[in-house]
Amino acid sequence: xxxxxxxxxxxxxxxxxxxxxxxLSVEALRWKVASGxxxxxGRELYVAQTGPLDWLxxxxxxxxxxxxxxxxxxxxxxxxxxxxxxxxxxxxxxxxRDRRMTRLPGSRVAQRSDVEVVVRRGLPxxxxxxxxxxxxxxxxxxWRGAVATAARWVQRRKVTATELGRALDARxxxxxxxTLRLALGIxxxxxxxxxxxxxxxxxxxxxxxxxxxxxxxxGPAAARLRRDAEYEDWKVVVELDGRLGHExxxxxxxxxxxxxxxxxxxxxxxxxxxxVDRAPCRLAVDVHETLRSRGWRGLGRxxxxxxxxxxxxxxxx
Numbered sequence: 159x160x161x162x163x164x165x166x167x168x169x170x171x172x173x174x175x176x177x178x179x180x181x182l183s184v185e186a187l188r189w190k191v192a193s194g195x196x197x198x199x200g201r202e203l204y205v206a207q208t209g210p211l212d213w214l215x216x217x218x219x220x221x222x223x224x225x226x227x228x229x230x231x232x233x234x235x236x237x238x239x240x241x242x243x244x245x246x247x248x249x250x251x252x253x254x255r256d257r258r259m260t261r262l263p264g265s266r267v268a269q270r271s272d273v274e275v276v277v278r279r280g281l282p283x284x285x286x287x288x289x290x291x292x293x294x295x296x297x298x299x300x301w302r303g304a305v306a307t308a309a310r311w312v313q314r315r316k317v318t319a320t321e322l323g324r325a326l327d328a329r330x331x332x333x334x335x336x337t338l339r340l341a342l343g344i345x346x347x348x349x350x351x352x353x354x355x356x357x358x359x360x361x362x363x364x365x366x367x368x369x370x371x372x373x374x375x376x377g378p379a380a381a382r383l384r385r386d387a388e389y390e391d392w393k394v395v396v397e398l399d400g401r402l403g404h405e406x407x408x409x410x411x412x413x414x415x416x417x418x419x420x421x422x423x424x425x426x427x428x429x430x431x432x433x434v435d436r437a438p439c440r441l442a443v444d445v446h447e448t449l450r451s452r453g454w455r456g457l458g459r460x461x462x463x464x465x466x467x468x469x470x471x472x473x474x475x
Contacts, residue, residue, distance in 0.1 A: 165206040167280055169214040173222055174202040200262065213245040217281055220251050220265050228253045229275045229282045231268075232296070235289040238278040239316055252284065272328075286317040287325035295332050304334035305341045306352040312345050319346035348372030353398045354386060356434045357441075365442035365467055366459035368449065370396065385419065392452035393424040396445065398434065425452065439465045446470055 161180025165172050172180075177187050187204075190196040197205040199219055205211050211219070217238075221228055230238060233246035252270040253259060261267045274285040284292065290311040294304035311317050319342045326338055344358045349372050362369060370387035387396040397416075416426045427448060433441045443466050446458045457474055460467045 161206075168222070169218045169280070170205055170207045170209075170211055171199065171215050171219040171222060172204055172206045174204070177204065177206070200260070213249075214279065214281070216262070216264065217249050220249055220262050220267075221281060223262060224251055224253050224259055224267070225257070227257075227275075229273050229284045231270075231273075231284045231289065232292055235278075235283040236293060238281060238283045239286055239289060241289075241311060241314055241316055285325075286311060287321045290317060290322060291325055291329055291332060291338075294334055294338065295329075299333070301334050301337040302352055304338060305345075305355050308338055308341065309345050309349060309351055309355060313350040319343070351398070353431065353434055356438070357387065357396070357398055357429070360438035361434065361442045361445065364438070364461045365446065365465075366457070367442065367445055368454065368456065383414070383418070388424075389449060389452075389454075392449050392454050393422070394445075394448055394452055395419050395424050395426045397426055397428045399428065399430050439467060443467050443470050450474065 161172070161177065161182065164176060164180060174187065178184070182190075187196075190206075191198055191204070195208055199205055200223065203219060203223060205215070205219075217230060217234065221230065229235070229252050230250065231252045232250045233242055233248075234250045236242040237245050247264065249265045251261075251265060251267050252273055253267060255269045255271045257269070259267060274288050275282045276285050277283070283289070290308055293299075294307040299307075308319075308322055312319055312322070322345075323339070323342050326332060326335060326342075329335060332338070340359070341355050344355045347358070347369075349355045349358060354372060358369075358372075361367065368389060368391075370389050372387055374385045374388045374390075375383070385395045386398045388394070389396075419426050425448065427444060429441050439461060442458065442461075446467060447470055449456075457471060458467055460471065
């Protein structure tokens with residue numbers, strides 16, 4: 159065994175057994191620690207370098223401490239899958255239910271069974287589908303956070319809605335199982351954010367409106383610009399914006415998208431969080447009336463006795 163290569167692959171850490179198999183004697187190992195060339199992390203676990211240990215090194219040390227069958231999970235797994243950009247300060251590890259281990263500083267360990275494991279950057283992590291569902295099931299996460307998490311993983315192409323659905327079949331006790339079941343069909347149709355999911359569910363489907371195409375490439379910059387929802391037959395576009403600060407470069411991109419749509423004879427309606435989450439019926443009226451003015455001959459439906467769409471339906475007949 160090439161010990162130096164192994165240490166590099168393990169991001170600067172190794173075990174006593176690996177050091178001995180790699181050619182070090184017990185005396186040589188003790189000398190490295192005493193001279194400060196190596197640092198002892200814990201029982202039979204070493205930092206085999208002189209510099210500070212980075213996040214990947216800490217993560218690998220925790221995996222070595224845990225032994226076979228463990229997997230980095232939650233935000234740690236999300237970081238290694240490339241969904242979370244920054245490494246989390248606390249590293250989370252799942253170990254088999256029949257195993258107990260002493261955690262390292264800055265880590266959290268939990269026992270789990272039947273964990274699907276994949277390798278990312280040389281480290282065992284929970285699969286993309288399992289990680290997404292785990293993050294959506296963290297205590298304190300509401301249904302909006304759960305759907306947003308699922309949409310983010312699908313949008314980043316780390317997992318498909320179908321794969322999430324299969325993984326959800328094995329999670330009958332997931333806190334948001336029913337909501338995710340409903341939302342995954344919308345995500346699979348192209349929704350890339352919680353706002354889009356809310357639009358399809360609470361504005362379109364609840365009020366009997368036609369189904370828009372989601373995330374449609376549009377305009378000369380089609381490779382970069384996409385329309386959130388488009389009713390192609392009637393040339394109506396609905397753009398959904400969930401950002402609080404909507405200015406600068408983002409505003410310029412939106413204006414260009416609107417101009418591209420107008421040049422092609424399309425009418426653009428814009429809506430935000432307040433419209434979709436707090437006033438979906440009012441937005442449904444606007445979309446309903448706009449589609450009717452552009453040639454749609456169908457009729458929507460009021461979602462309840464106080465839904466303002468009642469008045470639009472009376473006028474339409």
